Amino acid sequence: MVERCFVPSSLREALEIRKEYGAHPLAGGSDLMVQYKAGLGITPDFPFPVMIITKLEELKGISRKEDGSIEIMALSTPSEIAACPFMPFHVKSAASRMGAIALRNSATIGGNIGNASPKGDLPQPLILLDALVVLTSADGERTVLLDDFIRGSKKTDLRDDEIITKIIIPPVEYTYAYYRKIGTRKANAISKLSLSALIKIDDGLVSDFRAASGAAGPKVIRSRESEEILKGHRIDEIEPLIPAFLESWNNAISPHAMPEYRRNTTKRMLEHFITEALAMPECEIID
Template identity: 40%
Template sequence: MIHYFVPSSLKEALKILNENDCYIFAGGTDLMVQKHLSSGLLPNFDKDVLFIMKINELNYIEKDNEGNIHIGATTRYNEIEASSLIPEIYKTVIKEIASPNIRNMATLAGNIGNASPAGDSLLPLILNDAEVVLSSIDGERIIKVQDFILGVKKLDRKQNEIIKEIVIKPQELDYFYRKVGSRKAESITKVSFLGGYKIEKNRLVDFRVAFGSVSTKVVRNQEVENKYINKELKDIDIDSVVNDYTNLVTPITDQRSNKEYRHKVAMNLLKKFLKEIKGGRDE
């Protein structure tokens, strides 16, 4: 017997989660596909479901005194796109997610909780060291999105914890984003790439790279990034950077693409990004 819980406060939700193993259901745009059987039939949930969209206190976008932006768990993409508090890079990425109709339902917290390697919003979150605040009956803990997602559909989440909010930092970098899919709207990413950088006096003072859909989780490696930070632009050797990433990018073949194509495109996007940093016009 599946139970469906519809709390209207976070406190109530935490109590339910403490006593029941639940799917946490926000916008539902992934869960409703995963659990769909056939028209006219109920979604096929195999354990209890906690619907959270009625928890109004989790619907917010707020800036704190340090300039960090807090996005509540039930805040939908369309609300994030429309907010003046949200850094441009997040809007750029979100505008290419699914379709306007789906963005009127889907949440950012849901994209994190779904932990798909093809989750587009994860790239800017991970590149910019965004954090999630997890809430449980025992209190709160804060964890980086990069550490929270462990692999395909795997999270560092205890059964009684819920994503309460996402904390993102103000934008300080220049960005290069490309999403590769079969068509413009409604496409699930084959490969995605987000690079961030900051140049001061021909020196690379910040350098970050994230790849999506090419491994069990978004690929970001701070060790490689640190090798190039504070280098003069003329000393950045494109082939050497590509060499550092070539073994970190380990795509698979599935119904959307194959591993050879994904690897090739990922490396080409990295090259294009590096050329842009170095000031070369790309073709």
Template identity: 60%
Template sequence: MNCYIPENLTEALEIRKKTHAVPMAGGTDLMVQAKKGIGINPAFKTPIMIISYLSELKGIKVEDDGTLVIGSLATSSEIADDERVFYPIRKAASLMGAVSLRNTATIGGNIANASPKGDLPQPLILLDAELVLSSIDRERMIKVDDFIIGAKKTVLQDDEIIKEVRIKPVKATHYFYHKIGTRKANAISKLSLSILADVEDGILKDFRASSGASGDKVKRSRDAEMILIGKPISEIASHIDEFTSAWDRILSPHAMPQYRRESTRRMLSDFLIKLSEGAEPGIYE
């Protein structure tokens, strides 16, 4: 097996262009995918490039205009512990696996792996997060929602590396995040839902939701959201059925469809009822 260990991002991008070596960050997905059995070394079919030392991909910062920039090597623990990170991302990161996993698993790996059950793409898509993809020849930006095109499928080119995740400031008065897993530690999502609402002077100025583990990729419907956006809070209750039915139509869960559809509908309805009853701004779970 060929394994490259570049010392900086430029070297990494040159290796990536020349060899198409697969980037390995925390290795928590890659090592499992390549494993051959207990006590046997993982067998990689392609060259591997260990990127976990690259300082250019590390850290979390907030730019002058409020844009949050999360390096692709930021671990779930770093994200969960950073108060500057928008609530649903922080919460999702805090519920990933057990603490040892959270100390190793990176945001870049979670996005590039593109599992429909991966926890971070869901709140990232809620917040319209964008990725910076670097190659030796160019840099481009793309929304996470456009980067992941299906289960385990992305538009990452074989000379590119995810450099960072960028999220512009979002106005929100109410947040909701809930993940249903099988057990507390190491529970892969059965279902997850994030909601963001911005209420100003009794009007629902913004409303977004995103559903994880409910289809081949994270589900979000701007059309359904438009049913509620701009409505007075006093009218929200009368639109709940229309909204939840529209939301239900975008879900395509392949396992336990009834359970996933019913749970999602109930969580959305409960949140909207609270909102229509004048719920205080804050975080709901």
């Protein structure tokens, strides 16, 4: 049984419904329908009002702004993100590896973020890129760092009257980029572990270094403290710093299941990334 179901045709209408009834947004439904399924062929049993938001044209589209930032509207699907010619490498790689084709055509980025699963594929590269999330209510708009918005496993900072309207990826430069997802199969598999990383080397100096790990804790792990260990050093000074960097990462992650496997694999992926990045400083690597 569904408590109450709304189908707004504009964002304004949706925001009023959200404010008045606290209706939960239902986009692709691939998390929500599964989570509340009542039985085969039976309508899901939602214990709260829902609002189907797929008609909201205001939440569709991907664009690049003059300053080089990219805006991805909340209803964008993994297929649209993967096909976008100016999508950053890490996000494109993650989107193209999500589920099977039917899922990639119907799931949404807003739902992937709203669901806040530690195994969700899109938050990991977006957090690497310091993406921002725009939250809109009938009373206004606020923009927060995605890394702050996702608080933990299935926990976000979304208020009862808000909808995720878009994600903004600030411009980013790198000389070497890395993305790897380890699942049971290459596609159509929920991540067992994933890693996005980038490095920027300017005249032999590591001017930027970032890594984000998915499924290695209750939320995406981005250890800025560990990143600082390698930043600002010349590439010929990096090797002796690697053990301290890996130790710091090991302290930052907190895998719930199969902790030993996840710790060892994350360490190996990070070592692989750094070694390759120093050997071939201008490249994009994907498995």
